[in-house]
Amino acid sequence: MPSRQPVDLVIEARWVLPIAPENSALAGHAVAVSDGRIVALGPAAELRERYAPQEHVVRDAHALLPGFVNAHTRAATVLLRGLPVRAPRLRWLRETLAPAEERWLSPDFVHDGTRLAIAEMLRAGITAFGDAYLFPEEVARAAAAARVRAAVGLPVADATTPWAENATEHLAKCEALWDEYRSHPWVSLHFAPQAPYCVEDATLTRVRRVADELDARIAMQLHETEVEVRDSLARYGRRPLQRLADLGLLRPGFTAINLNRLDESDLELITRTGIACVVCPQSDLRLGDGPSSLAQLVGRGVSVGLGTDGAAGTGALDVLAEARTASLTAHALATGRPALAAQEVMRLATLGGASALGLSHLIGSIEPGKAADLVCIDLSPLACQPDADPFDAIVFAATRQQVSDVWVAGRAAVAEGRLIAFDEQELLALARLWARRVQPGAAA
Ligand SMILES: [Zn+2]
Missing domain, CATH: 3.20.20.140 (Metal-dependent hydrolases)
Known part of the structure; x- marks a missing residue:
């Protein structure tokens, strides 16, 4: 058996919505990422055989889509x-x-x-x-x-x-x-x-x-x-x-x-x-x-x-x-x-x-070669069940609170619902500071 190719990250999800070249919902698929780019999209079992990722993320109640x-x-x-x-x-x-x-x-x-x-x-x-x-x-x-x-x-x-x-x-x-x-x-x-x-x-x-x-x-x-x-x-x-x-x-x-x-x-x-x-x-x-x-x-x-x-x-x-x-x-x-x-x-x-934005060569779909700007949406809440049509579940039932994970160029910015790209406490203090200046009545 040939040795598995090392990659930075593999994300498996209940659904993958690549948007292009075909705008469909793929069940049980995964995406492999290296150097900030999408390397492959395919059935999860197949990608497990082909790639040795440094990090393996499994989101089995989620939809994975481009940011x-x-x-x-x-x-x-x-x-x-x-x-x-x-x-x-x-x-x-x-x-x-x-x-x-x-x-x-x-x-x-x-x-x-x-x-x-x-x-x-x-x-x-x-x-x-x-x-x-x-x-x-x-x-x-x-x-x-x-x-x-x-x-x-x-x-x-x-x-x-x-x-x-x-x-x-x-x-x-x-x-x-x-x-x-x-x-x-x-x-x-x-x-x-x-x-x-x-x-x-x-x-x-x-x-x-x-x-x-x-x-x-x-x-x-x-x-x-x-x-x-x-x-x-x-x-x-x-x-x-x-x-x-x-x-x-x-x-x-x-x-x-x-x-x-x-x-x-x-x-x-x-x-x-x-x-x-x-x-x-x-x-x-x-x-x-x-x-x-x-x-x-x-x-x-x-x-x-x-x-x-x-x-x-x-x-x-x-x-x-x-x-x-x-x-x-x-x-x-x-x-x-x-x-x-x-x-x-x-x-x-x-x-x-x-x-x-003139960026469709780089982002907007899950296709090999494009940047790994990816998002997971958790479809496990009752409001999204059953999720047989993940597009409908996302657009007509989910809210932005259900965004669980976000990667930009393969790097996590949000992980399991937590913003890690910023210190939220620091930002809240900054927001309050400006509120006191701009709308003193509202921030009293
Ligand atoms: Zn405007």
Whole structure:
């Protein structure tokens, strides 16, 4: 009998959900991991014969799946959770969020807030996130230290922000950061111009040129509200997506975030240009803008990921909850249509998000060669029994509390329900410290 091949880790689970190349549930399978990468996926008995792992993990009441991807958030705004949330969104942004940010936004705020958000996300099985906020260097630093994958947006604005004075200074700082992180193991960067109504055509054209030169992705929040679409029609004579198309921004390396109330021409444009999309079902519903056009996008074969958006508006950085909401609301505008299948939304919550962040070559599915970013969900609780269809059990019955184990690049970040990537006591103290500063009434 040939000797067994040494590997770092083998994980056996009741179910393995590889998501791709086939989106199915494999019973009694296992995954072998070495040097942070997936080496093999196969029947557990077969892998036991082939591999001699340093560590052998057996989770016989669990589903093993690729880590969830939070394709759009503003991680640091966990520090603003608890501020009143009220629709309409633009008024809330102007009257509640902007004053708080003006008062508190700083490198320390973003660094500490991002650390807290990363801990919350890891505990919820999220191993990669896309961020759109100011002080991106602090987001990158926090992600790299935590060894979690981050696609960090480089903010571009015409107006003065706490990060830079004008478009030229924003772009100069973006390019400097680009050089620093060009081949980083945890952090990838992309250009993230602010919402289209905040950025003039000339600046968007400059972003496109620089992004083309650097072969960088661009992500923008678009079609968030009906007002945004109406104002764009009044000011530019075109809907926001059409305006960006005319400026040459819509291409496969472009990710559009939000996308509420799309019309036929928008959908046609998205399909034709091959852009990726991210929807944020819970924040859109909470702020009165949803439901998104998810069903139409998926129906046309567009690549879609799920995002939580910022915790200040959503409440929780919980992609599993977003998946359930996405499924249940996908057809909310049409009566008589069932929810989007659990299997389909699980793909959006993993591989769909990975594509939207430009990381689908590396993460989003359990395939040999990809990074071992893996998650176990415990399906033994009564609420998930019987678990004959693990996709349904996960999406419609489980909660993020049932995420038992998380590995990022083969390294454990959560083990048997305990967060080990961070000291939870230290983080709780940090959260309380900021709460006392930002919301003294609430923390009394
Ligand atoms: Zn957002």
